Amino acid sequence: MREFKELTDMEMTERFIEENKLSFLYISRPDCSVCHSLLPQVQELMMKYPEIKLGHINADDVQDVASRFSIFTVPVLLLFVEGKEYVREARIVHMDLFDEKVNKIYENVVG
Numbered sequence: 001m002r003e004f005k006e007l008t009d010m011e012m013t014e015r016f017i018e019e020n021k022l023s024f025l026y027i028s029r030p031d032c033s034v035c036h037s038l039l040p041q042v043q044e045l046m047m048k049y050p051e052i053k054l055g056h057i058n059a060d061d062v063q064d065v066a067s068r069f070s071i072f073t074v075p076v077l078l079l080f081v082e083g084k085e086y087v088r089e090a091r092i093v094h095m096d097l098f099d100e101k102v103n104k105i106y107e108n109v110v111g
Helices: 010-019 034-047 064-068 096-111
Strands: 022-028 052-059 075-082 085-090
Touching: 010 022, 010 064, 022 034, 034 075, 034 096, 064 075, 075 096, 085 096
Parallel strands: 022 052
Antiparallel strands: 022 075, 075 085
16 A cells, blocks of 8 residues: 655645656545545555656645645645645545546546
């Protein structure tokens, strides 16, 4: 399973998105049971996409994340291509549909 880089403030998060052609953010809270059960599934799925850089944000610690990305619930999964948001999934994530979306983008960007 792939590990996520822990992003601890908005400056670090913005830099992470800017510096990576393909970047993925997993935004969660410690007290969210859905977040905890979904994370291993996302880690497993991302094994298929080695060029995507993975970042994790604890929304309790980085409170600005909610306003920056217009987040109203957790977990939130965001995929960025060259700094632009291309995929957004929140709360209940259908992994097969999420995989299809990511795969289309990945194939177009990476080849």
